[in-house]
Amino acid sequence: MKALLAVGFVLAMVFGTAAPAAAQKTRVTIYTALENEQLAPFKQAIEAAVPGVDVAWLRDSTGVITARFLAERERPQADMVMGLAASSLLMFEQANLLEAYTPRGVEALKPAFRDQAVPVTWTGMDAFLGVICFNTVEARKANVAVPATWRDLTVPALRGQIVMPHPASSGTGYLMVAMWLQLMGEEAGWRFMDQLHENVATYTHSGSAPCVQAARGERIAGISLDMRGARERTQGAPIEVVVPAEGTGWDMEAAAIVRGRPQAQTDAARRIMDWVATKGANELYARSYAVVAYPGITSAPANYPANAEARMFANDFGWMASNRTRVLAEWSRRYEAKAAARN
Template identity: 50%
Template sequence: MNARTFLISTAFLTLSVVSTAAQTELTVYTAFEAEFLERYAAAFNKEHPDIKINWVRDSTGVVTAKLLAEKNNPKADVVWSLAASSLNLLKSEGMLEAYAPKGVEALDVRFVDTDTPPTWVGLNAWAAAICFNTVEAARHGLPTPRTWADLTRPEFAGHVVMPNPASSGTGFLDVSAWLQMWGGDAWDFMDKLHANIASYTHSGSKPCKMAASGETVAGISFDFRGAKAKTDGAPIEVIIPEEGIGWDMEAAAIIAGTPNLEAAKTLLDWSITPAAMAEYNQAYAILAIPGLSRPIPNYPANVEAKMIRNDFEWAATSRKSILEEWSKRYDTKSEPRT
């Protein structure tokens, strides 16, 4: 029987499944929520016990920056769960190995890179949402917001938390979506929103967790985190703003030049199987393979209808300038990095 060890540190997480047979080791960079890693790796190793995964886990922005910094001396073999906008940036830098995983034809075309063969494939999607604490709102006499603009009303001053787009993929999908929807006027909106922001977090899930625990009234976060918090009993409403919402997909790719190419291909093949989709569906409602998703309790009904037509290529090429402008304007309210 396999013995499993699970070691977590601030930025480095390793899960190993020890087998009596010789194993190939893969260093896998990921932005998966830490709570899911053990289950995902166990499901993969059930079918492929000969491959040991060493995880390096952090938020989307941190993982993206780390990969770019290592461009000339890559440490990762595979990226398993990073925003498609980030993978498009890595693609533009020539850092990804083109590969069409087995079964790629079953994926929704939105979840496959446009190159042939593709350099990345999507796994599932997550979208913006507001986690709104109804108990705290009543205590402060605050109305339920139905639009992004509602969060800029004076009465919300100090009662809104959102992710920093430089460190959080959720924060970046918010900002890039607002810019795609409203152009230059988005900066005017963000100026007004900034006036009401209590802090910018370095985690996309933290604002929702804060709303769920009553630390803030409104946490700009993402869909399934809100649904989970509500299912767990938090007094929140999960709101999908009427103007439209940003979204991104968790995607996977092979790092060019990996010495473990065959094992990397095996992991990428498995990452888009129905078995993998069943694992993702424990938290995500929108999967890369159409028709496999089962309902998630308390998941908002109108998410897909409000998802914007997202230009991932634009988001990738504009990322640097967007983050520079955002940081210049708003970074003073970011929480300290730990």
């Protein structure tokens, strides 16, 4: 009994001593679509650069985070969003859900990564592009050539051999659908997707999964992310990472402060936003992305397609945000039958 009391006394002393230090930290809840492996280094970097802040992540795919955030609009639970598609943040901006704040040093960023609205509500971090991960070994077996254009994916030999992200779940999926509709025009864009659908085996709920499946030889082609394609090829997968000649869809990851949160969280979030715009933060982004907001930082990995940045389609983020609900409803009406089961 004495031993138990002694242990209890020691624990009380430990937690009693630690409590004041913990109380000094402000917990900031951040909704994010960053990859799981990015969460720990981002948390470490933020907390080192912004003393007194405790970062708490809530992570899911872009579509899921976007839907959750909008569902919570009357009673927001997030203090910030980070690593979420700019097209989603524009929706939040249009709905007046974001706090106006201009980070220190934001003028140094590339213009495309800066919110052009007044007042500023979001700041860009990095860009991700859509590519085709094409398994050349499996393609030879099926006598299919490496695609040069998007329409090359509609050939009969690829029936059941394409995997693509679901646009309501994955930011990669939505940027591709939005690009086809803008590039081809709505009528031709839907007609193309009807033809593509004939060849699609399933629509995954992850932007990376289609490339992983193609890399493993489970399917011939996966419409996926640029960096995932480069990574899979570097790890030895027999894939070509293709950026079609017409150009490719892209979106940027961005960060913003949520409107209407407690003052302590808002103040801490402003300090984090100052960090978001720094060169040091962009060097961290560059570990995962080839295109970042801060000029002069280049980090294209091995096997990254040389023509990728030059083939980034002239994307209209305002169109993506304004038409998202309508486009996703029509897409689901046409193609939901092949959606993968959710885990």
